[in-house]
Amino acid sequence: MPWACSWKTTCAITSPGWKNNYAPGAELKTERRSYRYYEFVMAAFVTVLICSNLIGPAKIVQPDWLPFAFGAGVLFFPISYIFGDILTEVYGYARARRVIWAGFVGLLFAAVMAAVVVALPPAPFWENQKAYEIAFGTTWRIALASMFAYFCGEFVNSFVLAKMKILTAGKWLWTRTIGSTIAGEAVDSALFYPLAFYNSGLIPNEALPAIMAAQFGLKVAVEVVFTPITYKIVAFLKRVENEDYYDRDTNFTPFTLKT
Numbered sequence: 095m096p097w098a099c100s101w102k103t104t105c106a107i108t109s110p111g112w113k114n115n116y117a118p119g120a121e122l123k124t125e126r127r128s129y130r131y132y133e134f135v136m137a138a139f140v141t142v143l144i145c146s147n148l149i150g151p152a153k154i155v156q157p158d159w160l161p162f163a164f165g166a167g168v169l170f171f172p173i174s175y176i177f178g179d180i181l182t183e184v185y186g187y188a189r190a191r192r193v194i195w196a197g198f199v200g201l202l203f204a205a206v207m208a209a210v211v212v213a214l215p216p217a218p219f220w221e222n223q224k225a226y227e228i229a230f231g232t233t234w235r236i237a238l239a240s241m242f243a244y245f246c247g248e249f250v251n252s253f254v255l256a257k258m259k260i261l262t263a264g265k266w267l268w269t270r271t272i273g274s275t276i277a278g279e280a281v282d283s284a285l286f287y288p289l290a291f292y293n294s295g296l297i298p299n300e301a302l303p304a305i306m307a308a309q310f311g312l313k314v315a316v317e318v319v320f321t322p323i324t325y326k327i328v329a330f331l332k333r334v335e336n337e338d339y340y341d342r343d344t345n346f347t348p349f350t351l352k353t
Contacts, residue, residue, distance in 0.1 A: 127337065129185070129335050129337070130334060130335060131331055131334065131335065132181075132185060132189065132335075135177060135180060135181055135193075135331075136181075136192075136193045136196060138177055139174055139177035139178065139181070139193050139196075139197060140193070140196055140197050140200045142170060142171075142173045142174045142177065143171070143174040143197045143200065143201065143244070144197075144200050144201060144204050145170065146167040146170040146171040146173070146174065147167060147171070147201060147204070147240060147244075148204050148208065148230070149167070150165055150166045150167020150168070150169070150170055150171065151165045151166070151167045151232075153165070153166045154166070162304070162305075162308050164308060164309060164312060165309075168309055168312050168313060169312070169316065171313065172275070172279070172312075172313040172314075172316035172317055172320075173316070173320070174197070174248075175248070175251055175274075175275050175278060175279065175313075175317060176271070176317060176320050176323075176324055177193075178190060178193070178194070178248055178251050178252055178278075179251070179255055179270070179271045179274060179275070179324060180324065180327055180328055180331065181193055181252075182251075182252045182255045182256055182259075182274075182341075183255060183259065183267065183270065183271075183328050184328060184331045184332055184335065184337055184338065184339065185335075185337060185339055186256070186339030186340075186341055186344065186353075187252050187253065187256040187341045187344050187346060188341075188344060188345075188352065188353040189339075189353050190252045191249070191252065191348060191350075191351070192351050192353065194245070194248045194249060194252065194348075195351060197244070197248070198241060198244065198245055201240070201241050201244065202241060205232075205237040205241070208230045208231070208232070209231075209232075209234070209237075211226075211230070212226060212227055212230055212231045235289075235290060235294070236290045236291075238289075239285070239286050239289035239290035240286060240290065242285060242286075242289065243281070243282045243283075243285040243286035243289070244282065245348075246281050246282070246285055247278040247279060247281045247282030247285070248278060248282075249348045250274075250277050250278045250281045251274045251275060251277065251278025251279075252274070252278075253346055254270075254273060254274040254277045254278070255270045255271070255273075255274035256341040256344065256346075257341075258270040258273055258274065259340060259341070260340060260341065260342060264338065264340070267324075267325060267328060268321050268325075271317065271321060271324055272314070272317055272318060272321065275313070275314055275317040276314055279310055279313045279314055279317075280310060282313075283306045283309055283310045283313075284306065287302050287305060287306045287309075288302065
């Protein structure tokens with residue numbers, strides 16, 4: 095059997111015609127990998143996701159130099175896409191898929207907890223119920239629309255990046271991070287606003303397209319601004335983890351946690 099040795103010190107025996115999912119020259123291993131930073135990236139992803147959905151939407155902002163207003167969470171929610179890009183680029187779609195599901199469960203728990211806490215009767219001397227309802231209260235229509243849009247948008251983002259990585263042979267990382275974010279955020283915005291607000295009376299129907307376009311543009315702009323940082327984090331993780339996964343034979347169904 096032929097020996098396949100990488101630029102590292104580890105060698106692996108492979109059979110003729112054996113396919114691997116690693117870049118040319120990368121270390122070939124068949125055993126289950128363990129990583130130093132995967133759990134930290136996952137924790138960062140889930141933290142940013144929950145905070146941007148729970149804290150950010152409570153305040154609507156409009157700087158003097160902008161002709162429109164937006165939820166403060168828009169500035170931070172795209173960071174979850176950046177972490178999603180990093181996860182897929184370094185560890186592959188299957189491991190990113192597990193993190194997306196972890197985020198979905200976290201969002202679900204936060205929504206249920208917020209609903210329960212808001213619904214609990216306040217103490218007679220506690221006078222902040224109205225403010226609490228404004229900050230953390232939301233309708234289930236909006237909460238479900240948010241979770242569904244997140245689920246679809248994140249998986250589109252990860253899928254597009256994984257496919258583009260193969261098409262570009264691992265080159266031009268910026269095309270993958272920005273291109274996948276455009277696709278994912280487009281799906282997220284196109285689903286969330288109509289599902290959450292169409293005929294709701296909260297936002298006029300005729301205003302929805304402009305709001306969707308503005309939010310989409312801001313989210314993609316955040317991705318573009320963070321591109322240099324994304325490059326540094328990806329390069330660091332690939333080096334210390336000795337991993338650069340290519341999803342050549344990956345099962346892209348969202349409905350599994352197998353890696």
